[in-house]
Amino acid sequence: MNARYPILVSIPHGGTEVPDMVRPRLLLSDEELNFYCDPLTREIFGFEDRVKAFIDTPISRMVIDLNRPPLPLPPKDPDGIIKRRTIDGKEVYRPGMVPSVNEIHALMVTHYFPYHQHIDELMDQHHVKVAFDCHSMLPYGSAVQTDSGKPRPMICLGNNGDDQGNARPGSIATCPADWIAALADAFRDEFSFDREVVLNDPFRGGFISNAHYWHKGIPWIQIEINRVLYESEGSGDNNLKKTREQALVMKEKIWTVLLAFWKQAGNEVLDKK
Secondary structure (H helix, E strand, O other), X not given: OOOOEEEEEEEOOOEOEOOOOOHHHEXXXXXXXXXXXXOOHHHHXXXXXXXXXXXXXXXXXXXXXXXXXOOOOOOOXXXXXXXXXXXXXXXXXXXXXXOOHHHHHHHHHHHXXXXXXXXXXXHHHOOOOXXXXXXXXXXEEOOOXXXXXXXXXXXXXXXXXXXXXXXXXXXXXXXXXXXXXXXXXHHHHHHOOOOOXXXXXXXXXXXXXXXXXXXXXXXXXXXXXXXXXXXXXXXXXXXXXXXXXXXXXXHHHHHHHHHHHHHHXXXXXXXXX
């Protein structure tokens, strides 16, 4: 059996399942539900046999978003833990059919709190040294996002810092600047990217990486990969097959990146903690 690395991998947005009690209330089609998840990230970052700590979920983020703080609830935040609108402004629920407070609580007890509790347990049980929260992103910012209409980089790495990975005034970075810089260099080397690997723009990292860094003090980095790196244009079985094939290629390339970060930067970066 190959050695497993003391790394935690979290994939909170790759699921597509919708509970029976929620599905009739949604305005979104099955195709739209797939679009608004992080397609194939459970496969691309599926390193459960290579790392000591791994967690993902089958539940759709359009049902409950595990990478949002538990408050506020609807209607105050339309893109919070319970979605009222999509990232391009579409209504998620039929009129008058947004889950009640009791129903939201049931979803949180079933899906949200167990996910976060399990992260903490995994980090304790396996003496995790670094954690990655793994996502994909659309090629352009959507209508209601801060980077609306702007092209996005191929890779965005987030540690809640600035464009050099340093802590912003009045804030705390979820890993040292040299850690995230080392990971960025590993991505550039593997993908032959330069400016297409960006720190903290358009995403600095979400609730998972920030909250669990606060909980445990173990460094977290959020990884966002551009969907153009693996998604084929068009529809149909052939395009779906090609997308899945490209996702598997992407998986091995990203694992090469993580190994390079661990092995080549390990003595210089990880041991500085």
